[in-house]
Amino acid sequence: MTPQSAFMVVAPVRAGQIAALRDLLRTMTWAPGQADPDNALIPFGRCARLHFARLVVLEDATLADRAAVGAPAFGAPVSLAFLGECDGPAEAQLAEFATLAPEGLRKIFRHCETLDDDTDIAVWMRAHAVAPATFYVNWVGRTVRQIHEEAALHRALRARLLTLPADMPALAARADLLDYVAAEQQAGRLPLSPPEPTPPAWQLAQALHAIWVPLLLVVLLPVFVLGAVPFLVILRQRERTDPAIWPRPSTPHAEALAAIEDFDVSNQFSAFGSLKPGAFRLWLLRFLLWVAQYTTRHVYVRGRLARVGTIHFARWVLLDENRRLLFASNYDGSLDSYMDDFINKVAWGLNLVFSNGIGYPRTDFLVLNGAKNEQAFKYYIRRHQLVTEVWFKAYPGLTAFDLARNSRLRAGLAPAATDEDAARRWIALI
């Protein structure tokens, strides 16, 4: 099994270079925001292990909110972020980019500080790599190759099924389909590669992580018990007084965001903002993201993040010496349905993390209200959202549900003793 990784390179854009950078990034797209897989700068389509990638200028339009809550001003840079998700180690993906498109990367990152003509691009990217605090993978171990192979299997089965009589008994239809797949595989047309061996180092790290985090929580339990009352007192006091800032997003901003959405079944989401000032919120957030990372590594690894099954990948990244947080995800459907899932299914989870950001709609006891204030939450989200200049997806037209369904279809090829009903259920997947 090959685990998935998140790569990300961040560097401040040179003064006066933002517009030129955006113009350059636009040349990489076939429609607003949609990466051309064969673009001249970074031909994403040639990276066999790449799931998603994006280039986004981290230009924080909500910086003025800091003053409103008394957060100290800082020389907040406008940075360029190049991030994505891949099979295997992130370093290997960055190295592949550096080998595949050194000139394109150089052209892009020349707009950033510290990249000079004599800097090695691979070394420079490694030096500017940033790891997420929490990283969610829809299905740990599902590779790009597997996705393409299983999608081809689904297509082939569907085409074959349509040639069979609709009233054919399910067992007979299944037998025909299995024979057909076997013949196609014999002819080398439907490869279904077995999973690669799981890297032992990753396995070991997983096992240790699975144990030491709960252990540490148990050890710290007395601290939590003793600290619960003061914590709640401080929390409630802050929740009552933290200003909520969620004006309606400006029309040009809302239009710029919508202009790059809904070309296909999935969309990207990048949101950016400042943490509330002070150690209380910072350490609360770090603790929650640390716990969340445990759940995404060991619990939410099979198709769902709590009740939400439409997220391919998501990450939370602390930037600028922990002053700001970037949330980036790839999801199915339109933003409307994404936000409604947020509000109706996992408002508690969003509140836990994002209520530590400046201006978030008021929460109670960290999990209540907040996102349930629907209109405020939608304004807040849209206002903090960034226009992602370039976004690439390796398997257009396929939702996370499709991927899971195709895997089930493949698993159902195994000649387990089936009855008419089981055969019918398997065929229904097609």
Add this chain to the structure above:
Amino acid sequence: MTPRTHEAQDVQALVESGFSKLTEACFLLLRVRDAAAARVWLGTAPVTTAADLHRHVPVAMQVALSAAGLRALGLPELILAEFSAEFLAGMAGEAQRSRRLGDVGANAPEAWHWGGRSTPDVLLALYAEPGGLAALRASTATQAFAAGFTTIGDLPTSDMQGREPFGFADGISQPSFDFAGRRTPGTDADLAYGNLLAAGELLLGYPNEYGRITDRPLLDAGCPGAALLPPAAEDAGRRDLGRNGTYLVFRQLAQDVQGFWRFAAAHSDAVGLAETMVGRRLSGAPLLPPSAAPIRGVGPDPDDIGLNGFTYAADPDGRRCPLGAHVRRANPRTGDMPGGVQGPLAQAIRMIGFAGAGDPRDDLIASSRFHRILRRGREYGRTLPPDQAAATDTAPMPETGLHFICLNANIQRQFEFIQNAWLANAKFDGLSGEADPLLGNREPFPAGQATDGFGRLCGLPRFVTVKGGAYFFLPGVRALRFIAGASG
């Protein structure tokens, strides 16, 4: 008996009635020719209100305004800017909205009869008892009216006796509304599907399903003319331009009656196939038996229970009603949690996502209550019985279809969500290449995957084509009088 709004004299009657006895109707699309004259006419327009419905109403007139119309009438930009973004942008105003609504290809606004390149300012809906429409039209077309407006569209309707042009009984499933405010939304009862909605899902100025009041223009009490308006429920110091009003979504949908029935007739059981595409019998009867537990907001009328007293919970695989059937998409009848009302522990386990694991379809579509609309459409053109429509030797029919009209307080979360996430979406509920069998535009995905499947069938032709449309504001009567008095 529908519970009445408290402020019936301020609510246009369409909110409470589809005027089913007024079988003649037409929709006039108007452009403001002279703002002052238009305002004079609107200030005294004989708008039928919900308060009129307790007596015999032989004719009815309803007035709705587009964003362009409000602007043309001189409503100040600062007030206008507080209407919802989608209303201001308009149904056809942005390429991205058209993409989301499926208004691309043959449905693209560029080819619409109206509403595509420019939006009408005013929608005037006229309804009359049989034989009464001509007189109503004549009485409307006064000199004062002609001084204010140019009629740029005149959309006739046909009485198809409660059927839509394909021949199916129409308008069967409608939400009911808790105008009295007796129900608290978001309690455990909402874990199961219910048909009774907060008034704020329909009318602006009232709490919605989130227990909040949807944004709409609020005016300072000192604003000229604002004294005409009701006070805002959440801020008595401000005046509410939205209260008792709603957004009216209008789409002209041409239906290819012959194409539909010829396609169906090419398969063994034409009516059976058509019924599975729709998700109801021709008569309107559901494909599923009534659910054991009563559904809040359905009944007590036994006919209503027979037609609407069901959910799809007992048919998760779509064996009796296909997952992609039109009515199942338009209202999936899901509660906030799969499994409905359960103990607190089971609920907590579901909340963190530990139930239904193994079946990726479980819990894909939840919380229907946030995505309901009240439909008030009218048919146009003429229809044919299925067997005649299916015959290949009949002459082509004139354009026939539905003037789809719906009312909702939040266009984005209600109409647009249903149209985008449920109807146009070829991935709805885990399907993999089928948009709505009736409404789908059949356009493939950018990577080429088809969207024109339906179960084991593929290559469905387009049966419905969008021919026009716009977003309107159906104001309360006091709001209409305020707008009519607005100075530019």
